[in-house]
Amino acid sequence: xxxxxxxxxxxxxxxxxxxxxxxxxxxxxxxxxxxxxxxxxxxxxxxxxxxxxxxxxxxxxxxxxxxxxxxxxxxxxxxxxxxxxxxxxxxxxxxxxxxxxxxxxxxxxxxxxxxxxxxxxxxxxxxxxxxxxxxxxxxxxxxxxxxxxxxxxxxxxxxxxxxxxxxxxxxxxxxxxxxxxxxxxxxxxxxxxxxxxxxxxxxxxxxxxxxxxxxxxxxxxxxxxxxxxxxxxxxxxxxxxxxxxxxxxxxxxxxxxxxxxxxxxxxxxxxxxxxxxxxxxxxxxxxxxxxxxxxxxxxxxxxxxxxxxxxxxxxxxxxxxxxxxxxxx
Numbered sequence: 001x002x003x004x005x006x007x008x009x010x011x012x013x014x015x016x017x018x019x020x021x022x023x024x025x026x027x028x029x030x031x032x033x034x035x036x037x038x039x040x041x042x043x044x045x046x047x048x049x050x051x052x053x054x055x056x057x058x059x060x061x062x063x064x065x066x067x068x069x070x071x072x073x074x075x076x077x078x079x080x081x082x083x084x085x086x087x088x089x090x091x092x093x094x095x096x097x098x099x100x101x102x103x104x105x106x107x108x109x110x111x112x113x114x115x116x117x118x119x120x121x122x123x124x125x126x127x128x129x130x131x132x133x134x135x136x137x138x139x140x141x142x143x144x145x146x147x148x149x150x151x152x153x154x155x156x157x158x159x160x161x162x163x164x165x166x167x168x169x170x171x172x173x174x175x176x177x178x179x180x181x182x183x184x185x186x187x188x189x190x191x192x193x194x195x196x197x198x199x200x201x202x203x204x205x206x207x208x209x210x211x212x213x214x215x216x217x218x219x220x221x222x223x224x225x226x227x228x229x230x231x232x233x234x235x236x237x238x239x240x241x242x243x244x245x246x247x248x249x250x251x252x253x254x255x256x257x258x259x260x261x262x263x264x265x266x267x268x269x270x271x272x273x274x275x276x277x278x279x280x281x282x283x284x285x286x287x288x289x290x291x292x293x294x295x296x297x298x299x300x301x302x303x304x305x306x307x308x309x310x311x312x313x314x315x316x317x318x319x320x321x322x323x324x325x326x327x328x329x
Contacts, residue, residue, distance in 0.1 A: 041279065043163050045203070046079050046088040046115075047272040049243030050263035052096040052124065053106040062246075063265045064301045065096055067294070071264045072109050074292050075271050082273075082290075085115045086159045089167075091243040091261065092122025092207025098132040100140060107144045117145065120167045121153055122207040122244065123178055134173055154186055156193050162278055164197040166190065170208040170221060180208025180244070181222045187230060194234045201278055202238045204231070209242040211258035213249035214310070231256055235327035237283045239276065248313030250287055255324050257285055260317075267302040268312050269294070282325055289318040 051072050057065040064071070079088060090110070095102040103125070110117055121137055134153050142150035149155045153169035168190065170180035182190070194202065204210070208221045210228060221227065231238050238256045248268065249260040261272045269292040277284045292298050302308050312318070 040160075041162070041277060043160055043201075043203075043276040043278075044083075044085050045241070045272075045274045045276070046085050047091060047205075047241045047259070047261050047274060048075055048088065048264065049091040049207075049241075049261040049271070050093040050122065050246055050265070051090065051106070052093055052263060052265045053102065053109070054096040055102060055105050057096060059304075062304050063096070063263070064269070064297060064304070065265055067297045068096070068265050069109065070294060071269055071292055071297065072106075073112075074294050075264060075290075076109060076112050078271075078290060078293065080112070080114050087165075088113055088115055088117040089165075089205050089241065090117065090119040091205055091241055092120055092171075093124040093243065093263075094119060094122065096124055096265075098125055098127035098130055100131050100136060103132065103137065103140050104144075107141070111144065116147055116159075118148060118157075118165075118167060118205070119145075120205055120207060121169060121171050123171055123180070126171050126173050128173055128176060134169070134171070154189070158197075158200075162200055163203065163276070164193065164200040165203045165205065166193055168204060168206040170206050178219050179222050180220070182206075182227055187223075187226060190227075191230050191233070194230065198234070199236065201236055201276060201283055202231075202234055203276075204238060204240040206240065206242050208244050209258070209260060210240050211242075211251055211253070211260075213245050213247045213251075213260040216245065219244060228256075237285075237324040237326070239274065239285060241272070241274065247311045248289060248317045250313075250317045250320060250322070252322055252324075255327075257322050257324065259287055262289075262311050264292075265301075266311060267298060267305055267308050268292075269298045269301055278326070280326070282323055285322045285324065287318075287320055287322065289313075 053068045054065040141148045156166045240258045246263040246266045251258045273288040275286040
């Protein structure tokens with residue numbers, strides 16, 4: 001090979017490497033820009049409902065209580081190792097028995113989460129005549145997690161610009177019942193929150209569903225029509241994350257999306273990942289069902305149900321994409 005040809009090849013090789021480097025950097029910058037843009041317009045939530053955590057109870061006909069701690073730890077592991085979340089929310093029935101010791105034990109597990117987490121009460125969390133009152137419930141949570149307020153069981157926060165999360169208290173503590181209700185004072189507060197955040201996408205977190213996944217007169221929200229009426233005054237999309245019924249269901253009503261999430265201790269022993277992407281004209285909501293990695297427990301849990309298809313839902317209830325329009329004043 002001549003020296004002239006060798007030098008030319010060397011120059012071409014250097015030039016090719018230089019061009020490849022420039023192109024690689026350009027692509028990396030473009031991807032980085034898209035990721036940052038997506039992150040600013042995107043909200044990723046993990047919803048865990050009806051954990052029914054217990055340190056001492058035996059399994060019931062449909063609740064795998066003996067494995068509640070293992071199922072909770074599996075969910076926490078999945079969340080911590082499956083990419084970034086803006087926050088995690090527990091939508092009620094954190095424990096199966098309303099005991100202070102049980103709630104404190106539950107918190108020892110949730111404190112392992114690497115993302116911000118919030119919680120609301122369920123009917124199993126509150127004792128009418130026992131020590132775990134609503135005040136005690138929120139005080140214990142607040143002492144371990146300062147992001148949860150100590151002065152109210154319903155509260156709101158903004159995890160990111162353009163999004164407002166409203167956590168409602170639907171639990172009746174004046175009598176023994178599995179029905180729920182949002183009192184008038186709280187309804188007025190909810191309306192005020194919506195009025196203050198007209199341009200935001202709203203995420204409602206509630207235990208007793210605003211929209212029943214199936215009919216159950218002894219479990220439903222007694223004033224659901226009033227709550228719905230208020231939610232419909234909000235022009236921009238509203239995503240409602242709800243529990244209580246231990247079932248997998250998603251229903252869209254115009255600009256409101258109702259997401260019912262099953263229980264950790266009842267088949268399919270799962271939690272939700274909800275991804276909300278806000279564009280100029282519309283909002284895309286991707287809903288996923290994340291099943292436990294403890295397959296032996298899940299199989300045995302399924303055997304305890306006469307109608308496992310009801311709690312598992314259809315594919316559109318488990319993994320689907322929903323689109324809602326944004327409102328421009």
